[in-house]
Amino acid sequence: MKRRSFLKGTLATGAAAVAVNASLLTPSTVLADWNKKAFNAKAPEDALNAAFGMSNATASSDIDLGAPAIAENGAVTPIKVDATKMAGVESIAILASKNPFPFVCEYSFSGPALGYVSTRIKMGETQNVVAIVKAGGKLYKAEQEVKVTIGGCGG
Amino acid sequence: MSIKIRMRGKVKGDVAEVKALIKHKMESGARMNKKTGKPYPAEFIDVVDVSINGTKAVDAQWSGAVSANPYMGVMMKAAKGDEVTLSLKDNTGATGSQTIKLR
Numbered sequence: 423m424k425r426r427s428f429l430k431g432t433l434a435t436g437a438a439a440v441a442v443n444a445s446l447l448t449p450s451t452v453l454a455d456w457n458k459k460a461f462n463a464k465a466p467e468d469a470l471n472a473a474f475g476m477s478n479a480t481a482s483s484d485i486d487l488g489a490p491a492i493a494e495n496g497a498v499t500p501i502k503v504d505a506t507k508m509a510g511v512e513s514i515a516i517l518a519s520k521n522p523f524p525f526v527c528e529y530s531f532s533g534p535a536l537g538y539v540s541t542r543i544k545m546g547e548t549q550n551v552v553a554i555v556k557a558g559g560k561l562y563k564a565e566q567e568v569k570v571t572i573g574g575c576g577g
Numbered sequence: 578m579s580i581k582i583r584m585r586g587k588v589k590g591d592v593a594e595v596k597a598l599i600k601h602k603m604e605s606g607a608r609m610n611k612k613t614g615k616p617y618p619a620e621f622i623d624v625v626d627v628s629i630n631g632t633k634a635v636d637a638q639w640s641g642a643v644s645a646n647p648y649m650g651v652m653m654k655a656a657k658g659d660e661v662t663l664s665l666k667d668n669t670g671a672t673g674s675q676t677i678k679l680r
Contacts, residue, residue, distance in 0.1 A: 456623045456668075461640045498644045506652070518642065522607060526642040529651070535627075535634035536592065540650035544605070544642045 605641025
């Protein structure tokens, strides 16, 4: 990984390359690696295993999953996951169970961040939206069905 | 080419909600071009980082299933005048970054 960012650095021009090389020792400026395995998984369980190393999540009422009951346009489905009631939230993932690639996005939190995310996702068909919250080393989930009248994937 | 980001952050009590609207087509790679019969090549934002006063707060990974022109809202402990920076990149290597002062 370090070699990759080094090569990227040398490809950039002049002063920028020097800056990137100098920042190798302080990796905070280098963006994290993309979890290819989780995003390419075709089953929700495989995606969870790849992302968190486990797939059994306990249903929790402390997660406030805000999703529309009917999404008129599946390409833009507003989703809100509020886990601020839970302690020690490490990350939140959003899965669309029947999408070709169910793992939609993952947010990890550190320092001053609270366990809250709002975003908009694409949904191919009527299906369950699953919010996975990792807190204290365990997985919790909340599920809600969203009816999609116009699909948002492919077409 | 840098990616355009519009950002706003407001402090309520000791918590700030930071909202960002990003201009990006978020092509998943599955959509077909009906004329050629080939899929449009994937082009989507895959990594997003949010930091406050230089401290990392949120580190997000996206797939092509996040909507086009993505909206993102996150919350963090903050005070007025804190500087929030959002930086991101897409799978083709394009990057974008925006810094705002919380109000």
